[in-house]
Amino acid sequence: MNVELYERIWMWAASGLIVAFLSLIFVMTGLHAITPPSHFETVDPASLASNPEFSSPGVRPGPDGGVVVSVVAEMFDFNPNPIEVPAGRPVTFRLTSADVIHGFEVVGTNANAMAIPGYVSQFTVTFDHPGEYTIACNEYCGLLHHNMVAKLIVKKGTP
Amino acid sequence: MSGGNSLAAANIGVGIGAFGLASFMGVMQALSIADVQFPARSESLYYISLTAHGVLMALVFTTFFIMGLGYAFSQATLGRITGRRTAWFAFVLALVGTVMAAQSILRGQSTVLYTFYPPLQASPLFYIGATLLVVGSWIWGGVMIASYRGWRRENPGVPMPLPIHGMLATIVIWYLATTGLALEVVGMLIPWSLGWVKTIDPLLARTYFWWFGHPLVYFWILPAYVVWYTVLPRAAGGKLFSDPLARMVFILFVVLSTPVGFHHQFADPGISARWKLAHTVTTYAILYPSFVTAFTIIASLEVAGRMKGAKGLFNWIGRLPWGQPFFAACALAMLAFTFGGFGGAINAAYAMNSMVHNTAWIQGHFHVTLGTTVTLTFMGATYWLLPRLLGREIRFAGLARVQPYLWFLGVAFFSTSYHIAGLRGLPRRVYSGSLSGDNGAAWHGLTVLAAVGASIMFLSAISFLIVVVATWLAGRRIEAPAFEFAVPLRPVTALGVWDRYGLWTCVAVLLVAAAYAYPVIELLAHPRFGSKGFQPF
Numbered sequence: 001m002n003v004e005l006y007e008r009i010w011m012w013a014a015s016g017l018i019v020a021f022l023s024l025i026f027v028m029t030g031l032h033a034i035t036p037p038s039h040f041e042t043v044d045p046a047s048l049a050s051n052p053e054f055s056s057p058g059v060r061p062g063p064d065g066g067v068v069v070s071v072v073a074e075m076f077d078f079n080p081n082p083i084e085v086p087a088g089r090p091v092t093f094r095l096t097s098a099d100v101i102h103g104f105e106v107v108g109t110n111a112n113a114m115a116i117p118g119y120v121s122q123f124t125v126t127f128d129h130p131g132e133y134t135i136a137c138n139e140y141c142g143l144l145h146h147n148m149v150a151k152l153i154v155k156k157g158t159p
Numbered sequence: 160m161s162g163g164n165s166l167a168a169a170n171i172g173v174g175i176g177a178f179g180l181a182s183f184m185g186v187m188q189a190l191s192i193a194d195v196q197f198p199a200r201s202e203s204l205y206y207i208s209l210t211a212h213g214v215l216m217a218l219v220f221t222t223f224f225i226m227g228l229g230y231a232f233s234q235a236t237l238g239r240i241t242g243r244r245t246a247w248f249a250f251v252l253a254l255v256g257t258v259m260a261a262q263s264i265l266r267g268q269s270t271v272l273y274t275f276y277p278p279l280q281a282s283p284l285f286y287i288g289a290t291l292l293v294v295g296s297w298i299w300g301g302v303m304i305a306s307y308r309g310w311r312r313e314n315p316g317v318p319m320p321l322p323i324h325g326m327l328a329t330i331v332i333w334y335l336a337t338t339g340l341a342l343e344v345v346g347m348l349i350p351w352s353l354g355w356v357k358t359i360d361p362l363l364a365r366t367y368f369w370w371f372g373h374p375l376v377y378f379w380i381l382p383a384y385v386v387w388y389t390v391l392p393r394a395a396g397g398k399l400f401s402d403p404l405a406r407m408v409f410i411l412f413v414v415l416s417t418p419v420g421f422h423h424q425f426a427d428p429g430i431s432a433r434w435k436l437a438h439t440v441t442t443y444a445i446l447y448p449s450f451v452t453a454f455t456i457i458a459s460l461e462v463a464g465r466m467k468g469a470k471g472l473f474n475w476i477g478r479l480p481w482g483q484p485f486f487a488a489c490a491l492a493m494l495a496f497t498f499g500g501f502g503g504a505i506n507a508a509y510a511m512n513s514m515v516h517n518t519a520w521i522q523g524h525f526h527v528t529l530g531t532t533v534t535l536t537f538m539g540a541t542y543w544l545l546p547r548l549l550g551r552e553i554r555f556a557g558l559a560r561v562q563p564y565l566w567f568l569g570v571a572f573f574s575t576s577y578h579i580a581g582l583r584g585l586p587r588r589v590y591s592g593s594l595s596g597d598n599g600a601a602w603h604g605l606t607v608l609a610a611v612g613a614s615i616m617f618l619s620a621i622s623f624l625i626v627v628v629a630t631w632l633a634g635r636r637i638e639a640p641a642f643e644f645a646v647p648l649r650p651v652t653a654l655g656v657w658d659r660y661g662l663w664t665c666v667a668v669l670l671v672a673a674a675y676a677y678p679v680i681e682l683l684a685h686p687r688f689g690s691k692g693f694q695p696f
Contacts, residue, residue, distance in 0.1 A: 004458075007401065007458070025436075040685065136586045138516070140209075145206075145589065
């Protein structure tokens with residue numbers, strides 16, 4: 001194929017840019033073990049009431065001095081609400097839905113995962129800054145979707 | 160008007176009608192998010208109209224317009240539409256499907272948004288209507304392929320006309336994409352909504368949806384690229400810089416557009432991180448044909464400026480016909496796409512995605528891409544097509560001249576505001592930007608700015624509709640101008656590797672299988688629990 005010199009230069013530059021983008025993603029993924037929430041665990045959404053963990057969701061001590069928070073998203077609230085966690089320690093959220101798909105977004109942070117009925121989303125974040133955060137549902141779940149918010153309280157020191 | 164042209168005109172007319180209806184809903188939604196009170200504002204109306212807006216814009220407007228554009232190109236470059244009666248049947252089928260789905264949405268029985276994620280459950284009419292629309296488009300694809308094959312038999316060994324090359328790419332992508340949709344809708348949603356099966360796996364359905372949902376955007380964008388490559392350089396007074404590269408670009412889209420869907424599911428459980436990373440790689444690879452397009456089109460426009468006597472480094476830009484509505488619409492569409500493309504690269508970034516996932520950033524993003532790059536190009540293409548299809552002169556040419564700029568101004572306010580609001584955490588698809596009442600201080604001013612932008616876009620949409628309707632009904636009758644396509648600087652004379660559609664389609668199918676077989680089997684093999692349907696609307 002006969003390609004003009006300038007266009008050939010551009011094509012190599014474009015390839016280089018894409019390789020650079022991808023390398024950056026791979027390096028960051030490797031160095032910081034960054035992965036999106038990709039846990040694979042199923043749970044029966046129709047019998048959460050008799051599930052040992054999700055029948056009484058809440059905060060409990062976890063490994064590494066952190067905490068584990070089990071959360072049930074249900075039209076149009078999160079349970080528990082508010083959620084209280086320590087600052088500067090790993091917080092592992094375990095999240096599921098009792099009805100339709102919901103979102104779980106801690107506004108202003110990168111904690112952002114889907115609550116899909118039948119599945120448990122699990123991801124770990126560390127909140128460095130104490131304060132009150134809004135948890136918003138960011139997936140349409142019915143007429144009061146926008147009302148579905150909860151409070152996350154990040155406390156200094158031991159919980 | 161020849162029979163082929165009335166087929167094109169009918170499809171384009173329905174597409175534009177859907178656009179008109181949906182644009183009115185769009186402005187109401189932006190006002191609602193900004194918490195502007197207006198009569199009849201309610202949650203129910205908001206989410207119904209959000210569903211209608213998405214379905215009418217993303218599925219109806221685009222599909223009908225693209226079908227019409229395909230027929231027009233086939234008639235103009237191949238001199239035929241093989242199977243005209245079949246094509247009219249496809250049109251009626253798609254229209255019946257659209258009306259079925261639309262009435263079920265407007266009656267409030269299917270408020271599931273255009274992504275219709277189960278276990279939200281719509282009326283069976285919604286799913287069946289959508290299926291008929293897609294089946295209609297499948298028949299359209301068959302008619303286009305039959306037309307091409309008929310031409311090929313009479314013209315062996317000749318490279319196919321470039322507009323048809325691009326439309327075939329669009330059609331192959333559409334077949335690949337809608338296979339995923341058929342698995343979801345026919346295999347899961349319809350039996351479930353009719354009560355034949357009690358439960359559904361929401362994650363499997365989502366996975367099939369995004370198998371469809373991302374190549375869907377290339378189904379929209381490729382016809383716009385075809386217009387940029389094959390019509391725009393001519394309208395600007397220049398030549399196409401490189402014909403073989405255009406063919407390479409179309410083929411790369413065929414190969415790469417489908418195995419990318421997991422970048423919409425980064426935040427989902429049940430899909431392994433490795434597969435998400437694999438889809439990240441293919442998603443970045445698909446930036447490449449767009450980079451090449453940027454060079455080829457801009458170089459073609461530079462050729463146009465220089466043919467008009469421009470000498471310096473940049474003054475060829477000033478020589479371009481900025482007062483011509485078709486040119487202005489396409490040029491602004493391309494400008495929007497430079498922003499949209501980089502926004503897309505952020506969405507697809509494995510880790511950065513969690514800052515923007517399901518926030519207002521996303522609606523900001525796809526109003527730059529689908530809402531401007533594709534829509535403005537289609538608006539411009541309408542100004543180019545109507546005189547050729549109808550034999551009428553464009554009415555209100557002054558309004559048509561201003562309209563693309565107005566749209567661009569509106570979307571600049573709209574999308575910039577939502578991008579920033581999304582970064583600050585405003586979730587997408589909310590009735591009120593203040594959420595439960597006392598949130599949203601971080602983004603309130605931005606939602607108001609976005610509503611201002613939406614109002615400007617609405618003014619532009621109304622201007623567009625006035626020009627179209629006035630031209631259609633009362634444009635001065637003229638002899639229909641010829642369909643003139645851009646001539647390449649160096650015409651391609653021999654069949655090359657980029658014309659081998661059979662080969663490339665096989666490669667694409669293999670890649671889709673490679674991208675989805677393992678994750679889907681892994682999902683199916685795992686013990687799972689189904690969900691019953693919910694109608695919280």
